[in-house]
Amino acid sequence: MRSVYIAGIGQTPVGEQWSRSLRHVAHDAIIPALRDAALERADALYVGNMLSGDLVGQEHLGALVADFVGLRGIEAYKVEAACGSGAAALRTGYMAVAGGLHDVVIVAGVEKMTDTIGRETTAGLAMAADQEYEAAEGVSFVALNALLMRRYMHEYDVPHGAFGYFAVNAHHNAIGNPNAMFPTPITLESYRRATMIADPINLLDSSPICDGAAAVVLVSEDFARTLGNGRRPVRIAASAVATDSLAVHDRRDPLWLDAAYISSRKAFQQAGITRDDLDLFELHDAFTIMAALSLEANGFAERGRGVRLAEEGEITIEGRLPIATMGGLKARGHPVGATGVYQVVEATLQLQGLAGPNQVQDANIAMTQNIGGSGATILTHILVGD
C-alpha cells in the first residue's frame, strides 16, 4: 500500500446557511481545498452525507457535487455511516489512494439540516439508531444519549456537573476558530443553569443542529512531492473502522464503546505508535457523555474516570491530551455527515502549525475519531506531520 497525504483542506463556517443550497455548501469547502492544494482536478470525489435524502430531497450527491465544482465526468459517489459518514468517505478516499487506484481524490463531508421542508431533523437523526427496536419505540437520538448519561452517572456515582468541563473547554476553544458556530465562552455556572432537553442532557451537553461542509484533497506520496503549495505534508498514518450493534440494548455493556476500542487499537498498530504519542485527539463530542465514553474506550482514562480528565484540565490546548481543539462538535458544530471531515481539517491545521490562537505546541501526531449512531460505527484516523 502507498502512503496517503493530505494536500489541501477547506471548510465553510458552521451554522445556518439558508442562502446556500446543499451543492453550494459542498462547493464552498471543495474549491478552497483544491486551491489549498494548488490543484484544479482530481480523479475521484467521495461525499460523506447522512440526511440529504430525508431533509433536502436529494440523493445522488456524488455526481451532483462533482459536476457543480467543475469536475463533471470523474468517479464520484456518496458514502453513509450516520454521523460517521464524513470519516467513512475519508476511509473510501484513503483506500483509493493507498491501494493505487487513484492519485488525487477529494473527500467532502456536507450536511444541510436547518432549512427543512416540513420534515423533522430529529426524526432524521433517529435513523442512525435501530429503527425497529429503538426509533419505533419513540426514542430520539438525544434520548438514547440521555439514557447512557444517566446510567453512567448511576454506575460511577458521577454528578451531572462533572460533565460541564467538556462543554466549557469546547466553547473556550471555539472562540479561536473563525468557522465555529458558537465562539462564545460559557462557564460551569451557565452549564448548570442550561435548559434541560432530555434529562439529564441539557442544552450545553449537546452539539447543535447546523449546516456545513469540509473537504480534504488526498494524494499519493509521489504526487505529494510534486505539490508546490508550501504546506507541511500531513500523512494519514492509519485508517480503521469498526462496528457494533445499532441498538444500545444489544451491547454487552452500554457504557463501553467497543468499536472505539477496536478501531483505535487497529489504528495505533497501523501507525506504529501508542496513545501516549498523540499530541491531540479530535473526538466525537456530540454529547458530553460521548466525550467521556470515548476517552475511556480509547484507553485515555479508566472506566468512569473520563470526566476526571476534563475536570483536571488535561483536555485543554495546554493539557496532556488536547481535545476538541477548534471547538469540537459541541461548539464548532455538528453538521452530521460533514463532522468527520471537519475533524481531519482541524487536525491538519494543528499539524501544519496553522491553528492560530488554538495552536497545540509542537503538534506532530493527531488522532481523529468519528462516531456513527450511539457508537455503532466508529472510524479512527491518525495523522502525522512529516
Next chain:
Amino acid sequence: MRSVYIAGIGQTPVGEQWSRSLRHVAHDAIIPALRDAALERADALYVGNMLSGDLVGQEHLGALVADFVGLRGIEAYKVEAACGSGAAALRTGYMAVAGGLHDVVIVAGVEKMTDTIGRETTAGLAMAADQEYEAAEGVSFVALNALLMRRYMHEYDVPHGAFGYFAVNAHHNAIGNPNAMFPTPITLESYRRATMIADPINLLDSSPICDGAAAVVLVSEDFARTLGNGRRPVRIAASAVATDSLAVHDRRDPLWLDAAYISSRKAFQQAGITRDDLDLFELHDAFTIMAALSLEANGFAERGRGVRLAEEGEITIEGRLPIATMGGLKARGHPVGATGVYQVVEATLQLQGLAGPNQVQDANIAMTQNIGGSGATILTHILVGD
C-alpha cells in the same frame, strides 16, 4: 494492485417481500453468498442502497446489516449513487481488495420499496434527479425517461413499437430465472397494448418497483486459491466509474450517455479487451429507452440504431450480444440499490456455467453496467472466468 475474485454469490427472489424487513432481506442474500464461498467471516461489508432513509426510516445500514448477519465488529458502511448504488458498493469492495486493505469483503445491495409508510416511492426515486432543477418542477423519474424516449423517437424516426423487442427479450429470459419478479412471457402485441404510464413510456417499457437483495463475496487472488467451494474462479478484470450532470438539460446531448462511454472505455482498457470479446452484457434496462441509449454509448450500435440490435435478435441468449440474460431490470426486477449487485451475481452464474436454461454458451467474459439517475453515474465492471 491485486487481482480480485468473486468467491461467492447470493440473491433473494425479487418482488414484494412484506414479511421480511430490510435487514432480513439483506441477510437472505449475504448468508447464501458466504455459504457459496464456503466462508464464515469477512473483513468488511459495503452495502449498496438508495432509499432506506426515505422509505424505511433507517440509515446506517452498514453496521446494522453487519451485526444482523453475525459479523458485529467488522468495517461496514453504506454506499449510494442512486440506482447505481449496488455497483458503487462493488466498486468500494473492489478497491479494498485490489488495494490490499482487505482479503475478504462482502458487497451487498439491498432495497425495500414496496411497503412504505405513507411516503411515495415515486418521490423517493426522483431524488436520483436534480432536486432543484428537475424534481422541484414536478418531473418524476419516469417522466424524465419519457422525455428522452420521445426525443429519441423524433430524432431518429423510430416508432414506439420498435422498443418492444427489449421487453419481450427480458420477459423471455426471466422465465428461466427462479428469482425473477416477472417470469411471464409477453408478446409485441401485448407490449403495444400495455397501459401508458408517461407517454410514450408504457407499463412494459418500465422496470418494476420491488424489494430484493443480492450479495457477492470478493477475495484476493491468494485467498481465492485457498477456497474449497469448487466454483469456477471469476475475476473482476475491470472496475470503472464515470459521472455526468444530474440534470438531463445540462448535458450537451440528452441522447448520449457520456458516462457510459467514458466508463466502458476505461473498463475495456483496464481489462485489455475490446467490446467484441464480450460474451454477454448485463445492461441497465430500467426503461427500454435506457437499453437503447446504453447499447449506443457503449459502442455496440450506431446512434439511433440501438433498437435495431433488439429487432434483429442480436440481444437474445443465442444472439451476438446477449443482454438481460436473467430478465434484466425489466423482468427480474429493479430493487434500485440492489440492481448493480444482481447484475454481477447473474453474470457470475453465466461465467460459472450455472445459468440453467438461460446459459450463454461458452461464456467467458461478461460486462455489467449499472446506471444512477438518467445517466449521471455509470459504473462498468468486466468479469472474466479464469
